[in-house]
Amino acid sequence: MENLDVYGVCNPLIDLLSHVPDSFLTERGLNKNSMNLITLEEQQTFLLALAAGKISVEFAAGGSGANTMIGIAQLGGRTAFSGKIGRDEHGKIYREKLEDLGVNAVLGEGDGTTGSSLILVSEDGSRAMNTYLGMSQELQVPDIDPEVIQASKYLYLTGYLWDTEVQKKTVINALDEAKKREIKVALSLSDPFCVNRHKDDFKKLLQGYVSMVFCNQEEAFSLLDTTVTQEAVEILSQWTETVVLTLGSNGALISHLGQTFYIDPSQICVEDTTGA
Template sequence: MVFDVFGMCNALVDVQAKVDETIIQELGLQKGGMFLIDELQRCFLIEHLAERVVHSEAGGSGANTMIGVSLLGGKACYTSKVADDEYGRLYRRSLSEKGVKPNLAVGEGSTGVSFILLTPDVQRTMCTYLGASQQLRPDEVNIDDLRQSRYLYITGYMWDTESQKQAVLHAMQEANRAGVRVAFSLSDIFCVRRHKADFQRLLEQHVDVLIGNATEAQELSGADNPHRAAQLLADYCDVAVVTMDSRGALIRRGDVVHEIPAFRVEAIDATGAGDMYAAGLLYGLCAGLSLEVAGRLAAYTAAQVVTKMGARLDSIEIPEHILQ
């Protein structure tokens, strides 16, 4: 195989700003969620957060995961859509510099941006302007690269526009035909609530590995606890992964459940925890690690990224005992 993971998600420039609870309330947001905004709201936030920005970089959930796979030693490519503007060029260059092959179509308007509002309790609330990324079409998915990949990785964020939905379904169908395994991240509780029925159909028809936190997994399955959610979801896919923050994670295949403890660290910014968890898990599976060891690697990589500002790591060393 040429690639370990073929990722698809929104191409967004991440703009992180430290805020207090009052600003979240003033903006009428529910803390901890992801909210789609329009051009007018994008301009408002740029002005409103001007003096609060602490970090900006090319990102988006799926891209962060692909960069994480590359950082760990895997081969990744990434499909999305940008505009012919400064952010779009930065995005393409940034992926290449991080060792990820960019399969980026070019559309009209502006490249997408995600304002990540960080509150003192380390929660992040995202206001996302999808921009050009929401225009991705099925014919812009590089099927040749997809067929030469071990995994197709899709995030729930791709389900908010019809064009993207069709692109995702096309990619999943091609992956199923080619024997490429499909991993799907639920991404966000509000995504699950908006698209619950669609996500359930995807799980039944196309998904091999499902990744979600306890709240997302319980919402999708209708269960009242993480263990029951993992059990129900594993009935419809090969592997169900339910993360539980400081309580670790459950990885279930059939009747076998691995309870993976979390690593104790001092968390500064939880922005990239889920993205790096997915990177560690996917890299581990592609490297032939057992589910338990891949889960331990995922927990370790997630723990490392929350100790710094930003959604990515510049480097990482994996202690030998993690892989044993």
């Protein structure tokens, strides 16, 4: 394996993207900027409702970690991505799309359905993700290649991997491999609801394994039980070398080895925050 900048591990998901009016969310009790784990049957119910309303659905290769690896590859970085897909048409398409976008696809396969996320994009560009994990939740130790970890500057993980016990055990094994091989670990907290589900585990991760953490304001506040941004940065800086805390339309704060920098936002028209 060639030397890599980042090796990402997350849930490989086929994205089903649809632009909907706010009423579609409120009528179904869905929150903006959230990720909800649902069954395949529940996802099919939403798709039928979209079809009944003549609302179109687009397909793309996605998943939080894969989106990040694609972004790094587009900036000239060398990346690989691992997760588990099904031996089905969606899995085949997923692997091809990832490779076409410049990411080394180090994917495990199993007899089941490739995971998918129905992403409902509202009028202000916010997204509500309704995810059926499918085979992605069956990620096993052999699906993550220790030699790829060794070849990488960073192992990148997302908080979504803590939503099933099988994935959690697999990722802890990968973390131990990275620590043994002195490979740095980056973690995205992923989602405020995810943080609330795994708050204690994430704190242990940040203090024991992680060199770089990515989060937004709401995720940091949920984790640390504070509503003061600077306090959140200071606490996280005690645990990790680098903190990247995004502030939405107000830019971002980056703290590295005790020095904090403010990054001005770019003025854009928000159409869709999927993958942001």
